[in-house]
Amino acid sequence: xxxxxxxxxxFNGLVIGxxxxxxxxxxTLIYGILRIINFAHGEIFMxxxxxxxxxxxxxxxxxxVTAGLVMMGCAILAVVLERVAFRRVRGFELGPLxxxxxxxxxxxxxxxxxFGGDPRSLPTPYLERIVHLGxxxxxxxxxxxxxxxxxxxxxxxxxIERTTMGRMIRAVxxxxxxxxxxxxxxxxxxxxxxxxxxxLVAVPSVLVAPLFYVFPLMGVTTxxxxxxxxxxxxxxxxxGTIMAGLILGVAESMVAxxxxxxxxxxxxxxxxxxxxxxxxxxxIGERREENA
Amino acid sequence: MRRWPAAWRLLAGLALYGVMAGAAAMIExxxxxxxxxxxxxxxxxxxxxxxxxxxxxxxHLCQAAFYGIGAYASALVAMKLxxxxxxxxxxxxxxxxxxxxxxxxxSIRFGGHYLAIVTLGFGVIVNQILNNWVGLTRGPxxxxxxxAPPEIRLVGLAITWTPYTYLLGGLLLVxxxxxxxxxxxxxxxxxxxxxxxxxxxxxxxxxxxTVRVKVVAFTLAALLAGPAGAMxxxxxxxxVPELFGFLDSxxxxxxxxxxxxxxxxxxxxxxxxxxxxPEMLRVAGEWRLVIYGGLLLLVVLFFPKGLAGLGTxxxxxxxxxxxxxxxxxxxxxxxxxxxx
Numbered sequence: 001x002x003x004x005x006x007x008x009x010x011f012n013g014l015v016i017g018x019x020x021x022x023x024x025x026x027x028t029l030i031y032g033i034l035r036i037i038n039f040a041h042g043e044i045f046m047x048x049x050x051x052x053x054x055x056x057x058x059x060x061x062x063x064x065v066t067a068g069l070v071m072m073g074c075a076i077l078a079v080v081l082e083r084v085a086f087r088r089v090r091g092f093e094l095g096p097l098x099x100x101x102x103x104x105x106x107x108x109x110x111x112x113x114x115f116g117g118d119p120r121s122l123p124t125p126y127l128e129r130i131v132h133l134g135x136x137x138x139x140x141x142x143x144x145x146x147x148x149x150x151x152x153x154x155x156x157x158x159x160i161e162r163t164t165m166g167r168m169i170r171a172v173x174x175x176x177x178x179x180x181x182x183x184x185x186x187x188x189x190x191x192x193x194x195x196x197x198x199x200l201v202a203v204p205s206v207l208v209a210p211l212f213y214v215f216p217l218m219g220v221t222t223x224x225x226x227x228x229x230x231x232x233x234x235x236x237x238x239x240g241t242i243m244a245g246l247i248l249g250v251a252e253s254m255v256a257x258x259x260x261x262x263x264x265x266x267x268x269x270x271x272x273x274x275x276x277x278x279x280x281x282x283x284i285g286e287r288r289e290e291n292a
Numbered sequence: 293m294r295r296w297p298a299a300w301r302l303l304a305g306l307a308l309y310g311v312m313a314g315a316a317a318m319i320e321x322x323x324x325x326x327x328x329x330x331x332x333x334x335x336x337x338x339x340x341x342x343x344x345x346x347x348x349x350x351x352h353l354c355q356a357a358f359y360g361i362g363a364y365a366s367a368l369v370a371m372k373l374x375x376x377x378x379x380x381x382x383x384x385x386x387x388x389x390x391x392x393x394x395x396x397x398x399s400i401r402f403g404g405h406y407l408a409i410v411t412l413g414f415g416v417i418v419n420q421i422l423n424n425w426v427g428l429t430r431g432p433x434x435x436x437x438x439x440a441p442p443e444i445r446l447v448g449l450a451i452t453w454t455p456y457t458y459l460l461g462g463l464l465l466v467x468x469x470x471x472x473x474x475x476x477x478x479x480x481x482x483x484x485x486x487x488x489x490x491x492x493x494x495x496x497x498x499x500x501x502t503v504r505v506k507v508v509a510f511t512l513a514a515l516l517a518g519p520a521g522a523m524x525x526x527x528x529x530x531x532v533p534e535l536f537g538f539l540d541s542x543x544x545x546x547x548x549x550x551x552x553x554x555x556x557x558x559x560x561x562x563x564x565x566x567x568x569x570p571e572m573l574r575v576a577g578e579w580r581l582v583i584y585g586g587l588l589l590l591v592v593l594f595f596p597k598g599l600a601g602l603g604t605x606x607x608x609x610x611x612x613x614x615x616x617x618x619x620x621x622x623x624x625x626x627x628x629x630x631x632x
Contacts, residue, residue, distance in 0.1 A: 037405060101542045104585070265416050
């Protein structure tokens with residue numbers, strides 16, 4: 001791998017990494033507030049991509065209008081999922097895990113029936129266009145992803161740290177009981193969290209789907225990746241999640257660049273296990289009792 | 293709970309086995325036979341999953357990988373080294389147990405969701421090896437031409453392998469697994485496992501070697517999954533990696549939860565139920581898995597203690613109707629409604 005290939009692989013890695021981050025941030029926010037792993041998050045990603053496909057191909061809508069609509073659609077879907085699969089089983093250790101697996105199987109197969117198993121490609125106005133930057137060539141579609149992720153992450157940071165709503169979410173994440181004693185409505189905080197998580201996962205649906213294909217099982221690997229990143233970053237730790245996502249993206253891109261693309265998943269999990277043996281509490285997490 | 297003497301239980305077990313074997317002999321539908329054989333295999337897997345998840349309280353997401361290792365090791369040893377099928381099954385069991393030991397040792401450092409992701413990762417790695425090491429496993433094309441077990445000659449009686457004898461073998465496997473697991477549950481180790489589930493720190497404080505017990509739990513779960521894998525390999529004579537992926541592990545833990553954590557009988561019931569029902573849903577055609585996913589969701593939402601909890605509930609109702617005072621509160625009810 002020479003230097004220019006190396007730069008391209010790092011760039012591709014950052015692109016994939018940013019999308020992982022956006023999916024994983026949703027998972028980590030939900031974990032933070034409910035202490036559950038949402039295995040169906042990847043299915044929201046998948047349905048978002050289908051929604052984008054239909055809006056663009058059938059509805060002939062503008063790409064950016066589509067992005068906005070898909071964000072809304074995914075947010076609604078996430079809220080429905082919370083209501084159906086999680087609200088009733090809050091507090092059971094394994095209940096939410098199984099309901100989310102059930103919801104995931106349900107949605108995957110529903111998509112398979114409704115849309116068929118054939119992969120579809122989502123056309124965008126930016127896929128063919130490229131920019132030259134010195135000796136390197138980048139596609140605009142890919143290049144769009146990094147700034148979008150940056151903007152969203154910054155927005156999320158401001159929302160969580162600077163607004164009343166964010167304070168509400170943080171309070172409930174820290175202590176459900178005490179927060180509700182202080183007059184915070186915990187259910188409202190949970191719903192807001194799912195809205196944010198859904199909106200965040202919509203962005204990779206719209207931006208990344210054109211690079212690959214849209215198919216019913218596209219959410220499965222995404223969920224596993226998001227889960228890996230959330231663990232690597234330290235559960236519920238936003239900064240750690242961002243770092244872990246970018247690292248994983250670049251690492252995978254390197255493995256693929258070395259010609260071992262079939263082994264990408266195995267390598268990333270091997271790295272994860274080795275990493276956890278050294279730092280069992282995540283990248284920048286501190287030692288704490290897990291109260292899951 | 294009142295316990296019968298060991299000899300009685302053994303007799304009762306033998307009688308039950310005899311009744312089941314007799315009932316199985318009356319089945320003429322080949323497809324139902326096949327489903328029951330699969331149910332036996334899944335019952336073994338779900339019971340051993342329950343040992344780790346239900347009794348020791350560890351989130352374990354790679355039971356299908358143990359099963360796959362047992363299946364592939366046994367099949368490959370029989371095919372490449374031309375040893376007999378019984379020996380190959382033993383090797384498969386050994387390989388599965390060894391993989392369980394590895395995961396168990398990894399579990400020393402992790403708990404809760406961290407353990408879940410490590411086991412999940414182990415499962416993904418195993419699956420990628422099965423998929424990508426085409427030279428050995430033939431990858432996604434699948435391994436075919438696995439030898440069937442040889443005839444068994446017992447005092448002049450030749451037993452050939454028909455679906456019926458496979459089912460008898462499967463039932464035997466279920467009985468033996470249940471026996472082993474029930475012995476463990478009632479032993480000191482079983483109590484230690486439950487102590488760890490309830491409170492690991494407190495368990496360590498009273499002198500339980502929690503690390504050792506957890507490693508034992510994982511190794512046993514894999515050791516018992518090994519024969520199930522070997523049986524599947526030499527029954528279906530064809531293996532593909534998709535049978536042993538993440539979704540299959542998720543399915544097994546789902547079955548364990550739905551059967552009732554900490555109830556081996558519940559595990560058996562749920563393995564049979566969730567193997568046969570999705571197949572019966574074949575009349576629903578392509579909607580089969582949609583219904584199955586919805587069913588998983590609904591069962592957890594409405595029967596959080598699983599089939600075993602439902603069984604207890606029904607039993608208490610019957611006992612109540614017969615005028616007996618119920619000895620303990622209905623399992624699950626308080627928690628289901630009163631979750632904070």
